[in-house]
Amino acid sequence: MRIGDLGSINEKYEMFINFSQSNDIDGEFTFSAKDNLTSIDYESTAGSKILEGYKAPFDATPIKRMREAGGALIGKTNMDEFGFGTFCTNSAFGIPKNPFDLNRSCGGSSGGSACAAAVLDDHVSIGVSTGGSIVCPASFCGVYGLAPSYGRVSRYGLIDYGNSLDKVGLLSFKASDLRRYLPIISGKDPHDPTSYVQPELKLGQKKLKSVAIPKEAVKGDGISKDVMECFEKSLEMLRSMSIDVEYISMPTLKYSIPAYYVIATSEASTNLARFCGMRYGQQDGDLTLKFDDYFTSFRSKYFGDEAKRRILLGTFTRMVGYADRYYNKALQVREAIIADYKEQFKRFDAVVTPTMPFISPRFDDISKMSALDSYKADFLTVPPNITGMPHMSAPCGYSDGMPIGLLFTSDHWNEDILIDAAERWDSAFDVRHAEVKI
Numbered sequence: 001m002r003i004g005d006l007g008s009i010n011e012k013y014e015m016f017i018n019f020s021q022s023n024d025i026d027g028e029f030t031f032s033a034k035d036n037l038t039s040i041d042y043e044s045t046a047g048s049k050i051l052e053g054y055k056a057p058f059d060a061t062p063i064k065r066m067r068e069a070g071g072a073l074i075g076k077t078n079m080d081e082f083g084f085g086t087f088c089t090n091s092a093f094g095i096p097k098n099p100f101d102l103n104r105s106c107g108g109s110s111g112g113s114a115c116a117a118a119v120l121d122d123h124v125s126i127g128v129s130t131g132g133s134i135v136c137p138a139s140f141c142g143v144y145g146l147a148p149s150y151g152r153v154s155r156y157g158l159i160d161y162g163n164s165l166d167k168v169g170l171l172s173f174k175a176s177d178l179r180r181y182l183p184i185i186s187g188k189d190p191h192d193p194t195s196y197v198q199p200e201l202k203l204g205q206k207k208l209k210s211v212a213i214p215k216e217a218v219k220g221d222g223i224s225k226d227v228m229e230c231f232e233k234s235l236e237m238l239r240s241m242s243i244d245v246e247y248i249s250m251p252t253l254k255y256s257i258p259a260y261y262v263i264a265t266s267e268a269s270t271n272l273a274r275f276c277g278m279r280y281g282q283q284d285g286d287l288t289l290k291f292d293d294y295f296t297s298f299r300s301k302y303f304g305d306e307a308k309r310r311i312l313l314g315t316f317t318r319m320v321g322y323a324d325r326y327y328n329k330a331l332q333v334r335e336a337i338i339a340d341y342k343e344q345f346k347r348f349d350a351v352v353t354p355t356m357p358f359i360s361p362r363f364d365d366i367s368k369m370s371a372l373d374s375y376k377a378d379f380l381t382v383p384p385n386i387t388g389m390p391h392m393s394a395p396c397g398y399s400d401g402m403p404i405g406l407l408f409t410s411d412h413w414n415e416d417i418l419i420d421a422a423e424r425w426d427s428a429f430d431v432r433h434a435e436v437k438i
């Protein structure tokens, strides 16, 4: 199968960290995978200098299953270091460029996957979401993104960010690819105990008939005017597809960002402890130093700023005496948010909001944002992620030539409804291709 010259495509877009050097590859279809999923043939760096040169001895389960179904892995996609970011500007290996405007972000942290899905013909990319990393880049790059229920897809071979939050999913230009590939990567895996809680994935049984719009998420000035206008038009379109649309109240949503950043950084800070220059990747630490000095100097050299910030924050929120005030409190907030969603799903099939509050920002504007500004930009994608509920972003309009996304969230294990929504939306809405010139 011919895949074209990935080298020149990548020079322009920087969507891959490592990719196939051959223009011909064996397989029935091509796919790429985020670089925090291990593969035996390409390096797995998770976007971090600390893992540069690391080749895993096994394929992550979702990659293994795609290969067994006839897929050819053509590259490992660029990402924010360990998944820490919203704009893919925290990678140690270049910054992916938005296919609709090279001066703008692809979104994060699966930015390279969204870029590949938008730029390459007939291509599906495996992404990972902890707090929005599939749907955010899907929205910014004008493709479909599906993050399934927590536990649906095995995390074996995933370089973890936050173990109680991480979900492996799909990004693609075609809505029909979600139906095609989700069953391949899903299912129980003896290597991942959380995959055993899932009921069987049944597609083609449920339809999207009603949606709820949480007032707390869309009222006020959190969402830009162009995104809001597009969102309102999308609601009209849903109504014209005979879907009931109703505004509701979800008072717990406002607590989701603080709870998420406490849980995510607490878990990340323990996960990153294994990167000490003795097991994986770089191993050039000065072994004559005392352990603490060795550990500090090695990690100071190779971790990026955002990784360091999260280690500090997460270590603090787990400290003796603080865990009840932060981590354990955040877990209680998560339960309250889950209960709030479950209440809505008694009456509605999905909760709908815009995916991101603005179109993809320019790199010079991103460089002026504080860490807090960037965390706050996740207020629409974090709620479904913190609950482990499946969610999907569909392209729903354009402003300034840049795509806007519509976010659907359904109850646990109801990916079926989202796939139905994606396909019906796809036949009603004219999704634009980015103009790709190499």
Ligand code: GLN
Pocket: 082, 083, 084, 085, 086, 108, 109, 128, 129, 130, 131, 132, 133, 134, 161, 264, 378
């Ligand atoms: N932007 C969020 C964060 O930085 C989510 C990233 C993700 O899902 N990996 O944590």
